[in-house]
Amino acid sequence: KKLPNEANLFNQINMNWNQIMTRMHNDPNVLRSTKKEGLLETLNDMLKKLERIQKQLDDYLEDRRRAF
8 A cells, every 4th residue: 555654644634524524514503613622723734734645645646657
């Protein structure tokens, strides 16, 4: 399996995202749902990790293209 660290990190982010969406679905009040303490920081952290994963994937694909 290629990029195992990135795959694990993505799975963690995906689980966090699903938990957030489940919480928001269970409390459809937008103001209450989005005011949860730490939500913004969590989402920003998830974004940074996704950007890092994307860069690693781009680098990997570029290496594969060169090898081809």
